[in-house]
Amino acid sequence: MDAFRRLVVAGLCVAALAVQSLAQEGKTVSEKKDDIRAAAWVRPTPQQMAWQELEFIAFAHFGVNTFTDKEWGEGNEDPKIFNPTEFDARQWVRVLKDAGIKLLIITAKHHDGFCLWPSKYTEHSVKNSPWREGKGDVVREISNACAEGGIKFGFYLSPWDRHEKSYGTDEYNEHFRNQLRELLTNYGPVTEVWFDGACGEGPNGKKQVYDFDSYYAVVRELQPDALIAICGPDIRWVGNEDGVARDTEWSVQKRGDGWAWHPAECDVSIRPGWFYHANQDNNVKSLAHLLDIYYKSIGRNSVLLLNIPPDRRGLFHENDAQRLKELRQVIDETFKVNFARGGKAMASATRENAPDHAAGMITDGSMYTYWAAPEGVLPVSIEIELPKAAAFNCAMLREFVPTGQRIEKYLLEAWDGQGWKEFARGTTVGYKKLDRFPAVTASRVRLTIIESRDFPTIREIGLFKSPR
Numbered sequence: 054m055d056a057f058r059r060l061v062v063a064g065l066c067v068a069a070l071a072v073q074s075l076a077q078e079g080k081t082v083s084e085k086k087d088d089i090r091a092a093a094w095v096r097p098t099p100q101q102m103a104w105q106e107l108e109f110i111a112f113a114h115f116g117v118n119t120f121t122d123k124e125w126g127e128g129n130e131d132p133k134i135f136n137p138t139e140f141d142a143r144q145w146v147r148v149l150k151d152a153g154i155k156l157l158i159i160t161a162k163h164h165d166g167f168c169l170w171p172s173k174y175t176e177h178s179v180k181n182s183p184w185r186e187g188k189g190d191v192v193r194e195i196s197n198a199c200a201e202g203g204i205k206f207g208f209y210l211s212p213w214d215r216h217e218k219s220y221g222t223d224e225y226n227e228h229f230r231n232q233l234r235e236l237l238t239n240y241g242p243v244t245e246v247w248f249d250g251a252c253g254e255g256p257n258g259k260k261q262v263y264d265f266d267s268y269y270a271v272v273r274e275l276q277p278d279a280l281i282a283i284c285g286p287d288i289r290w291v292g293n294e295d296g297v298a299r300d301t302e303w304s305v306q307k308r309g310d311g312w313a314w315h316p317a318e319c320d321v322s323i324r325p326g327w328f329y330h331a332n333q334d335n336n337v338k339s340l341a342h343l344l345d346i347y348y349k350s351i352g353r354n355s356v357l358l359l360n361i362p363p364d365r366r367g368l369f370h371e372n373d374a375q376r377l378k379e380l381r382q383v384i385d386e387t388f389k390v391n392f393a394r395g396g397k398a399m400a401s402a403t404r405e406n407a408p409d410h411a412a413g414m415i416t417d418g419s420m421y422t423y424w425a426a427p428e429g430v431l432p433v434s435i436e437i438e439l440p441k442a443a444a445f446n447c448a449m450l451r452e453f454v455p456t457g458q459r460i461e462k463y464l465l466e467a468w469d470g471q472g473w474k475e476f477a478r479g480t481t482v483g484y485k486k487l488d489r490f491p492a493v494t495a496s497r498v499r500l501t502i503i504e505s506r507d508f509p510t511i512r513e514i515g516l517f518k519s520p521r
Contacts, residue, residue, distance in 0.1 A: 092312045093459045093507035095305045100278050101287060101314055102455060104244070105484045107205065108351050110156035111149050112320065112360035115191070117167045118328040119365055126165025128215030128256060132181040135167070137367025140184070140191070142198035148361070148369045149204060152377035153384065156205035158247055158358070159195050161236055163209075166216030170239075174231050177216045196240040207245030207279075208236055212263045213252055221259025229263075230271050237275040246272050248284040282318055289315045291355060296321030296346040298353035301480040304458050316484075319350035322360035323373055329362040337372045340379050344521060347384065352487030354458075387519040392443035393498070394418055394515075401434045402427050404508070415511045423453035423512040426502070434501040437514065442496040448477055449515035450486045450500070458483045461504035467495035489519070 097105065117130040119137075149157060162168050168178035169191035179189050192208065199206040212229060219225040237243060248268065252260055265284060272279055282288035289306065291298050296319045304316040323343070324333045338346075343359075350357040361377070364370045393416050400412035403424065410425035412435050426433045448465055452458055460482040466473040477488035498516065502509045 089506050092305045093457050093505075095312045095314050096455060096457055097304070097314045097316070098287075100280055101316060104280050104288070105316060105356060105454070107155040107356065108485075109152075109154050109347075109357050109359070110158065110205075110207075110245075111154045112158050112160070112209070112322075112327075112358055113145065113195075113363055114160045114163070114322075114327040114329075114360055115363045115367075116160060116163050116169060116328070117165055118163065119363065122330055124326055124328055126163060126167065126215065128165045128177075128217075130165060130167060132167065132177060132179070133183055135179060135182040136184045137363070137365060138184075140189075140194070140367025142191075142194040143202070144368050145195065145363065146198045146202035146204060148374045148377060150202055151374075152381045154204070154359070154377075156207055156244055157195065157199055158207040158209055158245055159192060160211075161192050161208040162211050162214070162232070164211050164213045164215055164251060164253070166211075166214040168232070170235065172232055172235055174228055174235075175217065192236065192240055200241060205244040206241065207243055207247065208240075209247040209249075210236065211251065212248060212261065212268075212284075213255075215253070215255060218256055220255030221257055221261050225255075225261055226264040226267060230267060233268060233271045234275065237272065237279075243276045243279045245280050245282055245288070246276070246285070247282050250284045283320075286313070286315070288318050288356075291317040291319045291350075294321055295319075296357060296359070297349040298355040300353070302354045302483065303481055304354060304454070304483055317355040318358050319346075319355045320358040320360065321346060321350075322362070323376065324360075324362060327360055327362060329364045329370070331364075334370060334372055337376050340376065340383065341521070343376065343380050344383060347380070348487050348489060351485060354481060354483030354486060383519070383521055387447060387517050388515075390517070391418075391449075392439055392445055392516040392518075393437055395440050397438040398424075399436050399438075400424060400426070402430045404428075410510075415514050418513075420512065423510045425453075425510045426505075426508045428508045430508070431505060432501050432503045433509070434499055435511065435514075436497060436499045439496050439498070439516070442494060443516065443518075444492050444494040445516040445518050446490060446492040447517040447519050448488045448490075449513070449517065450479075450482045450488075451484065451512040451514075452482045453510040453512040454484050456510055457507070459506040460502055460509050461506060462502075464501040464503060466499045466501070467493050468497035468499070469495070473499055492518070 118126050120134045166177050171180035172178050196206045214220050280287040283290040306315040361373050396416045398412040412424050414422035415424050465477040466475050476490050476493045
């Protein structure tokens, strides 16, 4: 993508979904409070919850652009240029699994219209390439490798098609739905279907009016558990291609006259470009940069979608694979020990008659238990006595989001023997919030929730030591 496409995607996706701002103009104070309280009770679907728990997922931009050295194809490329002679989908999956990545999204068709599967609705596809003597199917090999390797599978299908002659007419929407049906029925379970809003001219000089509602209907019919992003009702674009979420990132978004669970996905490429370019082999993002992205995406209530572009061999390049390995090593080292696990927790207030939601639930290591505060009691705090004094420079907070996202402002402090000293503060928490700070050594910490849309919940607190 580039700056133009970002603007197009942002504009069209927002318009298509009628996502409104959080401003509540024209309402009384009481009406605003009731509306915000309603937002506190919006919940994710089981599919959205499972997707959020993936945390780290991958894009693979691959196609004719890989061989023309372009980011955007023209649609007039000769299919014979596509010939990844060492293509190995299993190598892709091995690299991703070693990096802790749990879902792969392949660009089944980019703006150039070239299809990585032998679509019967176009000749502009792998079936007219020399690869596998015209009998190959990139999408099938990837979906099979994902299933074999135990990671989820998804695909990107560009609505903009610079090759298809029907583009810009009513017939194109049916053409697009037909290609969707092929991908949704022939390649096993699909976790995520990725649409963007790029809308340029086709070969006839016309632009297309996309019938997104009908596209969604096909997905819901054929793969009801699949989530639809980015021009879609289930997952939204974070708004940039830097892989960075906002400091305050709400999964609950205003839509129409109500609220909807619409979590953010942060997309970014491991290289400057989205497709492979040999002259970028030494421009893979540094480990420090990728770590910063990790904390500002996954650590800000979002899912990280990292693009790794396969090279002309049909492999993930060694430099990309090595950097991913380094990233995983640091992440594993950082989060292998939670110094708060098993600590004694005491809350200033807890919901009455709710023994299953006592303060101790936040240090028990279970993903199914949580502490809950009483209604109308703010600020509210939890003090944790660690099993033993520890030095830490990273803190994790997690709300129990199956019941909603509510926390608006919090404070973290450590006892220094004489008083409480602040070491981190923030706004939203959501599925996961990670704070980094200069190392603190303490045996007691305190979390204070200052503001919340309704009574807050905490599923887990973690204290960690990062080596970097």
